[in-house]
Amino acid sequence: MKLIKLTAVSAAILGSTAAMAADPIVVVDDNDTVAYPVAAPAYQYNQDAGIIRNTTGAVVGTTKTIFNTAINPAAVSAEVGSLGYGANIAWSINETTELQAGWAGGDVADLFGGDFDVEDIEYDVDSDFSNPYLGVQMRPAANWFTVGAGVIVPDNDIDINANSKNGEYEIDNVKYDASEVGTLKGSVEHRNDLAPYLTVGFRPNISNNFGVFGEIGAAYLGDVNSSVSASGGTNAIEAENAVNAANRELENEDYLEWLPIVKLGATYRF
Incomplete structure (x- = not known):
């Protein structure tokens, strides 16, 4: 289970394009709570709660953000x-x-x-x-x-x-x-x-x-x-x-x- 947690957190770090968060982000998995200093996209990181609910979603969401930015000029x-x-x-x-x-x-x-x-x-x-x-x-x-x-x-x-x-x-x-x-x-x-x-x-x-x-x-x-x-x-x-x-x-x-x-x-x- 710890290996799965570390893998998920690593994927979240690689997938994020935001700056590193100043405060730890809490990753919730079942009944366990572990704090890691990782970055997350703004739309998935809750500043008040400090929680990423789904690290797989963070990776996919970041990819969508990059793609949407590329095909949607300012x-x-x-x-x-x-x-x-x-x-x-x-x-x-x-x-x-x-x-x-x-x-x-x-x-x-x-x-x-x-x-x-x-x-x-x-x-x-x-x-x-x-x-x-x-x-x-x-x-x-x-x-x-x-x-x-x-x-x-x-x-x-x-x-x-x-x-x-x-x-x-x-x-x-x-x-x-x-x-x-x-x-x-x-x-x-x-x-x-x-x-x-x-x-x-x-x-x-x-x-x-x-x-x-x-x-x-x-x-x-x-x-x-x-x-x-x-x-x-x-x-x-x-x-x-x-x-x-x-x-x-x-x-x-x-x-x-x-x-x-x-x-x-x-x-x-x-």
Whole structure:
């Protein structure tokens, strides 16, 4: 009988996901009463009585709790921003912390003007983003203010086309004749397969179920690999020099290692 009691109590300990109880919990088996310092799910542990009536039920009940939590998220959100258009699902860890899994992507260049400058040369951008992410959203002061952290798995296609000014490309303080060089275009790709991110924001509720949010931050994507090429020019040597200078300048531009995060969205809470 003592072996059965110990086995039952061990199962209750392994099955519980609550913190260890400060006071002993009394396990009642027939007419015997034994006190053990074990943890139990809140819905099965009576704080006043300090008793678990059925240790088998504690194990099964805990499994159901984990399963129900997994299939019943706390909220779903839609978003738009520098990562693209997307959505995420959140699971509540506690009153101030949620685990988020989401995806954002699409043609981000259309959202933000579709060009960027590197030193003295402007590039038109055509993009196709895919940014699945997993992170934690926290409310450190238990109010609207939020802090988010996590990791993005970027798979972003970024095509670029250089614009000439007054018939010239100025790259690394050297001017190249656009007719001799031809068209400069190519792509850039970040080297990191995983990009850690950090954001701050606000998440006010506008009703019992609906809320809005805004976030700003950045993700570190690492160094850039550039593959610019020239076509249609009249001077092959001049074109090669311009291509080498453009690739070198792009790969040395520090700010391209970072992806700014700016997003707005709406949330529905269950």
